[in-house]
Amino acid sequence: MSNNKVYIKLEKKVSITSDTNVKISDIAKVIADEVLKREIEEINIYEIGKQKKSLHSVDIVDVIKKIRNVHPEVDIESIGEKDIVIEYLNGEKKPSSMWEFIKVAFVCLIIFFGASVAIMTFHTDVAMPEVHQKIYKMFTGNSIDKPYIIQIPYSIGLAVGIIVFFNHFWLKFENSPTPLEVEIDKYQDELYKCTVEKIKKRNIG
Incomplete structure (x- = not known):
């Protein structure tokens, strides 16, 4: 590596808690000659x-620009993000683990009951009980109101299908990301872009 060659990789987001003066080491990874790296x-x-x-x-x-002001002779190449978001926490205390647990449990309950109602209303809309009755009559020739021999395997299969599709529980068949993780990454990317644009508009205004 040339002694005046510098590679800079900006992070997407960092959190600063104590010092109001942000250094390059706080927001980026630097690859350069060891002495030059420490100075930068x-x-x-x-x-x-x-x-x-x-x-x-x-x-x-x-x-x-900041690096060139100190070391005008260096050749700088960016290999990371174009912008970085700096979150200043201002000595904020971390929420207690009990409060975090309560919030997570509350959200899980809302999602559980909301999903349950959604599944039940869907089955009501498509008349799933009647479908099960017709399937039972098709194979047995008898008509009954509650064909449990079909409904129980169907319910188990529905739960297993959700687990296999999202691949996010104790069953982990491969190292590829789950659909939920992909959507979370997309959301984080969009949130990052929106945050950068909002901060730039605020600074201009």
Whole structure:
């Protein structure tokens, strides 16, 4: 590696808790000659300011300018994100584990009962009990109101099908991401882009 070659990889988001002066080492990974790397990592890149708003952003152009002011001779190449979101926590206390557990349990209950109602209303709309009765009569020639021999396997199969499709419980057949994880990643990417744009508009205004 050339002694004046520097690779910079910005993270997508970092959290700052104590120091209001943000250094390059706080927001990026630096690949360079060891001495040069330490000097670059100590460069102050951003100051939170007196307002101490919770969200800030820095783009790679600002990082390159700061480095060039100190080391004009270096050749800089960006291999990471174009922007980084800096979250200033301002010494906020971490919520208690009990409160976090209560919130998670509450959300799980809402999702469980909401999904249960959705499944039941769907089965009512498509007249699933009548379908089971007709299937039972088709194979046995008899008519009964509650063909449990069909309904019980159907209910078990419905639960197993959901588990296999989302692949997110104790059954882990492969290392590929689940559909839910893919959607979460998409949401996080869109949230990152929206946050950066919002901060830039706020700074311009």
